[in-house]
Amino acid sequence: xxxxxxxxxxxxxxxxxxxxxxxxxxxxxxxxxxxxxxxxxxxxxxxxxxxxxxxxxxxxxxxxxxxxxxxxxxxxxxxxxxxxxxxxxxxxxxxxxxxxxxxxxxxxxxxxxxxxxxxxxxxxxxxxxxxxxxxxxxxxxxxxxxxxxxxxxxxxxxxxxxxxxxxxxxxxxxxxxxxxxxxxxxxxxxxxxxxxxxxxxxxxxxxxxxxxxxxxxxxxxxxxxxxxxxxxxxxxxxxxxxxxxxxxxxxxxxxxxxxxxxxxx
Amino acid sequence: xxxxxxxxxxxxxxxxxxxxxxxxxxxxxxxxxxxxxxxxxxxxxxxxxxxxxxxxxxxxxxxxxxxxxxxxxxxxxxxxxxxxxxxxxxxxxxxxxxxxxxxxxxxxxxxxxxxxxxxxxxxxxxxxxxxxxxxxxxxxxxxxxxxxxxxxxxxxxxxxxxxxxxxxxxxxxxxxxxxxxxxxxxxxxxxxxxxxxxxxxxxxxxxxxxxxxxxxxxxxxxxxxxxxxxxxxxxxxxxxxxxxxxxxxxxxxxxxxxxx
Numbered sequence: 001x002x003x004x005x006x007x008x009x010x011x012x013x014x015x016x017x018x019x020x021x022x023x024x025x026x027x028x029x030x031x032x033x034x035x036x037x038x039x040x041x042x043x044x045x046x047x048x049x050x051x052x053x054x055x056x057x058x059x060x061x062x063x064x065x066x067x068x069x070x071x072x073x074x075x076x077x078x079x080x081x082x083x084x085x086x087x088x089x090x091x092x093x094x095x096x097x098x099x100x101x102x103x104x105x106x107x108x109x110x111x112x113x114x115x116x117x118x119x120x121x122x123x124x125x126x127x128x129x130x131x132x133x134x135x136x137x138x139x140x141x142x143x144x145x146x147x148x149x150x151x152x153x154x155x156x157x158x159x160x161x162x163x164x165x166x167x168x169x170x171x172x173x174x175x176x177x178x179x180x181x182x183x184x185x186x187x188x189x190x191x192x193x194x195x196x197x198x199x200x201x202x203x204x205x206x207x208x209x210x211x212x213x214x215x216x217x218x219x220x221x222x223x224x225x226x227x228x229x230x231x232x233x234x235x236x237x238x239x240x241x242x243x244x245x246x247x248x249x250x251x252x253x254x255x256x257x258x259x260x261x262x263x264x265x
Numbered sequence: 266x267x268x269x270x271x272x273x274x275x276x277x278x279x280x281x282x283x284x285x286x287x288x289x290x291x292x293x294x295x296x297x298x299x300x301x302x303x304x305x306x307x308x309x310x311x312x313x314x315x316x317x318x319x320x321x322x323x324x325x326x327x328x329x330x331x332x333x334x335x336x337x338x339x340x341x342x343x344x345x346x347x348x349x350x351x352x353x354x355x356x357x358x359x360x361x362x363x364x365x366x367x368x369x370x371x372x373x374x375x376x377x378x379x380x381x382x383x384x385x386x387x388x389x390x391x392x393x394x395x396x397x398x399x400x401x402x403x404x405x406x407x408x409x410x411x412x413x414x415x416x417x418x419x420x421x422x423x424x425x426x427x428x429x430x431x432x433x434x435x436x437x438x439x440x441x442x443x444x445x446x447x448x449x450x451x452x453x454x455x456x457x458x459x460x461x462x463x464x465x466x467x468x469x470x471x472x473x474x475x476x477x478x479x480x481x482x483x484x485x486x487x488x489x490x491x492x493x494x495x496x497x498x499x500x501x502x503x504x505x506x507x508x509x510x511x512x513x514x515x516x517x518x519x520x521x522x523x524x525x
Contacts, residue, residue, distance in 0.1 A: 070485040129434060185381055186436035186457035187476075208435035229436070229476035230485065238340050238477060
């Protein structure tokens, strides 16, 4: 899985398939050492590679700080709490609870994609939602880059050609993604996805924190734009189209190219 | 009960004699044209209007700021009304009342394009009227009796309502509804624009859990928002009026008439 290579902090676990996202780097000390149920590792809030204010004026520092420290962190904490509950249930031998929890955390090894698909079960339980919330946001931080570090620079080479082939031009792609993002009702994400099988680029939207794979088992996220209101409301109020227009100024096409190249290869 | 009534009228002036006129004109025709220009046929289209909340925009401070209401009502709610009005002239549902429009366009779970806008217009109207300045605290009379009957106690109801609001994931609404079939009050969570009207239930109180409803005032502190709503904003007056109306449709049992 291409993303694994980009998360160098901490060693990926063998059986979990959550390896890259469960790397215990940075905060998360409270839960370390806990919960080795089937090789599950606790999640940790990844640090941003740039300052909170570095993406201004496209995204304000206040939003970045809240988004990272409150919203993303909440997903991480809730996931870890859920793992703690699972651990406790297993220790106590509380079979019904374990069954209930594990049916939501099915690990059979395999790639992250297959794990995430099995996660997404219609259940009251908080684990599937929190882990994909965590994953989506981790990808999102990687998708953004300050302007002075190359954010907004259009893609070249393989990804650039692929965009021209599949959408006509970069402008057409941006327009399509902005249109889909603006039309999305409620909360969700808009993705630039790569269909691994057909080697084609697609624009997809997902609701709430649904993982991209719910739209196709072979889809790999290259770029994701968070269109939950917390991602833009403080700055853009209800004018979502302005947020979508400006976020392209800080888009990290380099990351998208790397993912694309490693998946296509 | 809130309904977006057709308030505004737009008239498009159609000159019946313009269409297909021949280009030649005699003195007689010119004269006729002058006369007929004074008898213009007007085609009247009725649209939904944006109803005002029953209080000034700063009346809910400090629990819901004027700025939030300016944006939430003035931009977002207004935006839904405008979008709905854009859809209606070409829609087969032109002329329905709001509730009819919602139930029909919901289409049993396969919503038609007008549904989202119609439902959100109605939902927001209902929400403004579910709040009042100096609201909160306890209901009284029949509403309190019914809550105690269906939830055990008011604090049970309050806890359940807050819990339901906290559990809602994504965008949506939390409702206190009177279930018509079960003939009891119940708390319901809906996503995005979904409204309990479509199931034939009667909403009594609603709380907007979309992030735009609280983000400016509370950022991510959802619990504070919900608790402030329960303690300071919820309008039991509206709830009482709605319950009274609802009892015309749902038989909640014999009243307790004291025996002499």
